[in-house]
Amino acid sequence: MSVEGTTERVLRLLALLQRRSSWTATELAEQLRVTDRSVRRDVERLRALGYPVHATPGAGGGYRLGAGTRLPPLLLDDEEAIATAVSLRLASAGTVAGAGEAALRALAKLDQVMPPRLRAEVRAVHGATDTLVGPGVQIDAELLVTLARACRDAVRVRFRYAARDGAERERTAEPVRLVTTGRRWYLMAWDVDREDWRTFRLDRMREPAATGWHFRPREHPDPVGYVQRSVAESPYRHVARLRVHATPERVRDMVPPQVGRVEPDPADGWCTLHLAADHLDWLAVYVARLERFDVQILEPPELREAVGALARRLTAMARP
Missing domain, CATH: 3.30.70.250 (Malonyl-CoA ACP transacylase, ACP-binding)
Known part of the structure; x- marks a missing residue:
């Protein structure tokens, strides 16, 4: 097979690994119409490019795309590229501290490598769109990342929280979901000390940290509806x-x-x-x-x- 054909197949393999959490070698071979041996060679090519492809041996094993020590290039289809570019434009005027500049840098990089036909579509959307920026409260991006990971991994978080009267106390919570109204960010979580559901404003949080204590997710109210009732x-x-x-x-x-x-x-x-x-x-x-x-x-x-x-x-x- 030519170099162009091999490169195209490797890119297709990467797209498959990004689409699902795990694949067996046989499944990938069927999708790519090659042998299991070719799949193994293509996996090694991806690893050489910096993509951390993990292999699990055995009957129930397979391949999955993990997190690496550096960020490798992303493979986006046309719809994903347009959605990403438009989202970055909106994020450049958002309420996450430091995200605006980072979003503009990422948008510039994406625009540089985007095919002309897609660039024209994205610029048409940008040219027809203005963003009305309200008086939102900016949130530190690291705080968002810490809480989002805790929600994903079902890990308790501990933080200092300022009440409406200004008194600051330490709180421990089992986070469920982050909710934004456009002006402010909120965390819906189970308050461990009060044994009840609570809504926490992120701009009142300090020193958030994941405790390493995994919890079993419990049945909870609809996060959006709960936060709306609490806030309103x-x-x-x-x-x-x-x-x-x-x-x-x-x-x-x-x-x-x-x-x-x-x-x-x-x-x-x-x-x-x-x-x-x-x-x-x-x-x-x-x-x-x-x-x-x-x-x-x-x-x-x-x-x-x-x-x-x-x-x-x-x-x-x-x-x-």
Whole structure:
């Protein structure tokens, strides 16, 4: 076989190893239409290029792609290359500290080796897209990596955590999932000391460390829904409940998930909105944003007074 044919086959082998966690030699030989001996030779070629291909002997053994001492070249198909380039562009304006510069460097490298036809598609997407950057809180990338690994490996983490009153205490948790609202990052985890599920803001964490203690994952609530409820309700002095004559989708378009939680209502055409804040005036502003719909304030009664006071102030502002 020619050098070009061998190179193409090696690249196909790499793509297969990246697609699945483990392959037997027979399976790879069937996919590549070669002998087991050719598979072994191609595996050695990948190892020479820096790809850590691990082999497990025996009847249940096979080949798998592991982590190496250095980062070898990645093999991306057309869709993966476009998705990666677009994601790097978005990450360059994200909320992870230091990620913006790193994302731009990676994007420059990818653009340099990308075929012209793909580069044109990526640039078309970039040219038609602007990113509206909000006042997000930047998170250290190392903190994200530590927590993500702990979630993946089911390992307990220990960290210093600042409560709302500023007091800092050591916490031990069994992490489940990282959730971002766009402005902030949260960790949903089982609090070992309190024996309950908790939500932790990453910008309040310090000195995170994996303990090496593996835990058996337990059944847990939906992470996104749990974090949304925690962020939108539990930490605040006032929790409001409203009925809105609109579909849940229309209300969600107007109320960010970190601000309110929307539920369907048994009555046709209505939904229930839960809002929370430390000040009633702030809740009144969000009620005013729903002025195009019929709204019933169920609780607390004090919110009705705050909405009335806001209406009077707005009326005074509208006078010549």
